[in-house]
Amino acid sequence: MHCEIRFKFTINEDYKPWIYSPQIVIVLFFEQLIQNMSELTVSFGLKVREQRKLKNLSQERLALLCNIDRSYMGRIERGEVNITLEKIYELAKALDVTPENLLP
DSSP states (O other): OOOOOOOOOOOOTTOOTTTSOHHHHHHHHHHHHHHHHHHHHHHHHHHHHHHHHHTTOOHHHHHHHHTSOHHHHHHHHTTOSOOOHHHHHHHHHHHTSOGGGGOO
16 A cells, blocks of 8 residues: 655745745744645545445444544544544444545
8 A cells, every 4th residue: 555645845936045044944844734734634534524424324323433432533524633543444444445545
C-alpha cells in the first residue's frame, strides 16, 4: 500500500529573505501545515460520514462497533480530531471498506 501526502508551502511574491528571519519562515510553514492538516481531517471525516450513511448506520452504532464514544465519532466526522491509524482500520472494518476508501 502506498500513501502520499503533499503539502504546498507558499511564500508571498514580495518575500524578501533579508527581511524575514528563519524563525518567521518556520512559523509561516507550520501555520500552513496546520491548515493543510485541518483540511485532511475534515476530508477524512466527510468520507467516514458518507460511508456510514451508505451503510445506513447511525453515529452511535458505528461508534459502538469501533468501541469509541458517540461524541468522539461526531468529532471525527466533523474533522475536529486526528485519529490513530488503528482507529482508521477499525472504522474501515466496521464500514466494510478498505482503509484507502476513507483517505482523502
